[in-house]
Amino acid sequence: MKTLTKLATSLLALAIPMAPLAAQESAPVAASASEPKVSLNSDVLAYVTTTDAAGNATTSLEEATEFTPGTKLSFGMNYANNGLAPATNVTGTNPLNAAVRLAPDADPALAVSVDGGATFGTLDTLSVATETDGTRPATHADVTHVRWTIASIAPGESGRIAFPVIIR
Amino acid sequence: MKPTTQLLGAVSAVALVAMTSAPAMAEGIEAGTIVTNTVNVDYQVGGVDQTQITATDQFAVDRRIDVVVDFVGTTGGDSAAAPFEVAPGQTAVALQYDVTNLSNTAVDFDLNAAILNDVGPNATIIQVFEDTNSDNALDGGETVDYMANMAADETRRVVVLVSVDAGAQDTEGFEVHLNANAHEAGSMSAGGTGDEIVESSADSSDPLTVDTALVDDDSGFELDDDRDGSDTDRSFVEVSAANVSVVKSSVVVSDPVNGTTNPKAIPGAVIRYCIAVTNAGSGADAENIVINDALPGEVDFNTGTIERNVTASVGSGGATCTAGTGAGATDSTSDTDGGGYDSGTNTVAGTIDDVVAGDTTGFTFTVTIAPPQDGVTTASVTATRDTDAPN
Numbered sequence: 180m181k182t183l184t185k186l187a188t189s190l191l192a193l194a195i196p197m198a199p200l201a202a203q204e205s206a207p208v209a210a211s212a213s214e215p216k217v218s219l220n221s222d223v224l225a226y227v228t229t230t231d232a233a234g235n236a237t238t239s240l241e242e243a244t245e246f247t248p249g250t251k252l253s254f255g256m257n258y259a260n261n262g263l264a265p266a267t268n269v270t271g272t273n274p275l276n277a278a279v280r281l282a283p284d285a286d287p288a289l290a291v292s293v294d295g296g297a298t299f300g301t302l303d304t305l306s307v308a309t310e311t312d313g314t315r316p317a318t319h320a321d322v323t324h325v326r327w328t329i330a331s332i333a334p335g336e337s338g339r340i341a342f343p344v345i346i347r
Numbered sequence: 348m349k350p351t352t353q354l355l356g357a358v359s360a361v362a363l364v365a366m367t368s369a370p371a372m373a374e375g376i377e378a379g380t381i382v383t384n385t386v387n388v389d390y391q392v393g394g395v396d397q398t399q400i401t402a403t404d405q406f407a408v409d410r411r412i413d414v415v416v417d418f419v420g421t422t423g424g425d426s427a428a429a430p431f432e433v434a435p436g437q438t439a440v441a442l443q444y445d446v447t448n449l450s451n452t453a454v455d456f457d458l459n460a461a462i463l464n465d466v467g468p469n470a471t472i473i474q475v476f477e478d479t480n481s482d483n484a485l486d487g488g489e490t491v492d493y494m495a496n497m498a499a500d501e502t503r504r505v506v507v508l509v510s511v512d513a514g515a516q517d518t519e520g521f522e523v524h525l526n527a528n529a530h531e532a533g534s535m536s537a538g539g540t541g542d543e544i545v546e547s548s549a550d551s552s553d554p555l556t557v558d559t560a561l562v563d564d565d566s567g568f569e570l571d572d573d574r575d576g577s578d579t580d581r582s583f584v585e586v587s588a589a590n591v592s593v594v595k596s597s598v599v600v601s602d603p604v605n606g607t608t609n610p611k612a613i614p615g616a617v618i619r620y621c622i623a624v625t626n627a628g629s630g631a632d633a634e635n636i637v638i639n640d641a642l643p644g645e646v647d648f649n650t651g652t653i654e655r656n657v658t659a660s661v662g663s664g665g666a667t668c669t670a671g672t673g674a675g676a677t678d679s680t681s682d683t684d685g686g687g688y689d690s691g692t693n694t695v696a697g698t699i700d701d702v703v704a705g706d707t708t709g710f711t712f713t714v715t716i717a718p719p720q721d722g723v724t725t726a727s728v729t730a731t732r733d734t735d736a737p738n
Contacts, residue, residue, distance in 0.1 A: 217388065217390055217397070217400060218400075219386065219388055219400050219401070219402040220402050220404075221384045221385065221386050221402040221403055221404040222384070222404050223384050223404050223406055223554065242552075243406065243554065244550035244551065244552060244554070244558075245409060245550050245558065245560065246382070246406050246407060246408050246409045246554065246558075247375070247408070247409045247410070247411040247451075247560050247562070248375020248376055248408065248411050248451050249375065249411075254384045255384075256386045256388075256402065258388070262392065264392050264393060265392070266390040266391070266392055266397075267390065267391045267392070267394070268389075268390060268391045269388060269389070269390040270388065270389045270390070271386050271387065271388045272386070272387045272388075272389075273384070273385065273386045273387075274385055274387075276382045276383055276384070276385075278376040278380050278382045278408060279382060332390075346375065346376060346382070346408060347375060347376050
């Protein structure tokens with residue numbers, strides 16, 4: 180569990196919501212003993228809020244079935260290291276489909292790009308050009324790419340990393 | 348400062364790309380659009396770059412059906428307090444509505460209009476039609492009772508033509524409701540019923556299936572159901588009739604004996620007639636007012652005394668005209684000055700301008716009581732009166 184704790188700490192820097200490991204979708208592909216291998220599986224989950232008898236609302240991630248404009252979804256990446264050696268400097272880049280935009284409640288520490296993936300930074304450091312030759316602060320709707328990094332994934336380790344989007 | 352400059356240069360080039368790749372769709376991405384969640388991962392093992400791996404997941408954007416009907420109340424009608432005004436017997440009252448397709452897909456609309464809360468005007472619907480050129484008339488290419496293939500975000504004008512009973516009374520009102528109900532694009536035709544769009548019974552487990560959700564929010568309007576794929580708006584119409592009354596009074600201006608001090612109606616006295624027209628209606632002007640006054644034989648018309656549009660009032664003592672406040676008219680009946688005297692019929696005739704609601708306007712002239720030698724004697728008048736008295 181030590182490695183998991185370490186992973187969680189590194190993720191905390193990005194503060195990306197982590198789903199339980201149970202959310203992992205596909206079985207890791209078997210790898211040869213000598214060749215380290217990272218497997219990847221992307222998913223789209225829905226935020227489902229349920230209210231219990233006491234009136235307490237809880238939100239869980241479930242398989243998405245409704246895709247109408249305005250719906251909030253969780254774009255996730257499930258990863259696993261099926262090899263025998265640690266995978267290091269893991270960088271995932273997620274080009275956002277034009278039909279969705281980053282949700283306003285995305286973590287402010289998330290590394291994003293508003294220029295088609297040329298440069299990355301947190302949203303509050305980025306700006307975009309306006310039609311009148313000026314610039315304005317970038318907004319969630321301007322984000323074109325999302326990037327996440329993990330320093331190291333130990334052999335046998337897996338997890339899910341995700342960010343919220345809204346269908347335009 | 349150099350890094351900042353670099354960033355700006357890079358950003359301005361990409362902003363254009365972003366604008367072209369994300370078309371402005373106020374009501375959402377077109378239904379059926381395939382959205383892919385793609386992730387590319389680079390990593391190292393033992394400090395050595397490994398082959399990039401990629402994963403994708405896809406879904407199709409579902410259909411979101413929404414519509415808004417909005418009465419175009421530029422001349423009133425949005426509320427009962429500020430109604431759209433019509434005249435009794437008006438046969439082609441055009442009530443305009445804007446129907447906007449807020450769905451993320453093209454749809455047809457079935458149009459249905461109804462008269463509600465009619466408290467007297469007996470209004471009837473003549474026709475409901477698409478009026479794309481906003482001329483309040485049905486033209487070629489415009490459809491009746493439905494609209495076909497309205498694109499996402501498109502707004503079209505719809506006209507409901509109604510007629511009002513000729514016997515409708517002032518301030519009587521009614522409502523005209525228009526409902527637009529979403530149908531499958533291209534399914535409707537003249538006289539046909541089309542395929543009404545209904546909510547998917549359950550969202551498909553296949554994310555690539557395009558489901559349908561009816562999302563029209565009509566919860567604030569009790570006349571239309573929420574989330575039924577249709578919307579209704581209403582106009583408030585009120586009859587505005589002129590309520591015209593006429594009072595004619597006379598006053599003795601002077602007599603040959605007393606002058607203007609306590610004059611008496613004796614032969615030779617000058618009498619001023621005042622015809623006061625009052626419009627007691629709620630809003631409509633009283634128009635085309637024509638006055639005809641056949642003078643009794645006992646009086647002679649005084650040449651040049653006709654005056655139109657004078658200040659007038661009506662009280663318990665009758666009508667009062669203030670001479671000198673209006674426009675004079677010659678005695679000729681053949682000119683266009685709006686007044687004249689016909690010696691053949693001994694009739695004064697003329698017109699006055701439109702009288703707005705709540706106002707009174709007068710028409711005045713003077714006569715002189717004929718002396719006995721004209722052949723009309725006071726005695727004969729008295730005799731007539733005696734003859735009429737019951738014995």
